[in-house]
Amino acid sequence: MEYTCDHCEHPTASIHPVTLYKTEGEQDELLCDECYAEWLESTKG
Ligand SMILES: [Zn+2]
Numbered sequence: 868m869e870y871t872c873d874h875c876e877h878p879t880a881s882i883h884p885v886t887l888y889k890t891e892g893e894q895d896e897l898l899c900d901e902c903y904a905e906w907l908e909s910t911k912g
Contacts, residue, residue, distance in 0.1 A: 881899070883897070885898055
């Protein structure tokens, strides 16, 4: 099964659901390994 990353729009075999908190409100996104790693880093501040 293949997914598409909501961030970089590349196809990926493993996907990570995350909730982004923006000024407009919460937004659910599916991220590939790379984008998920970046998102994890960004949450650490
Ligand atoms: Zn991605």
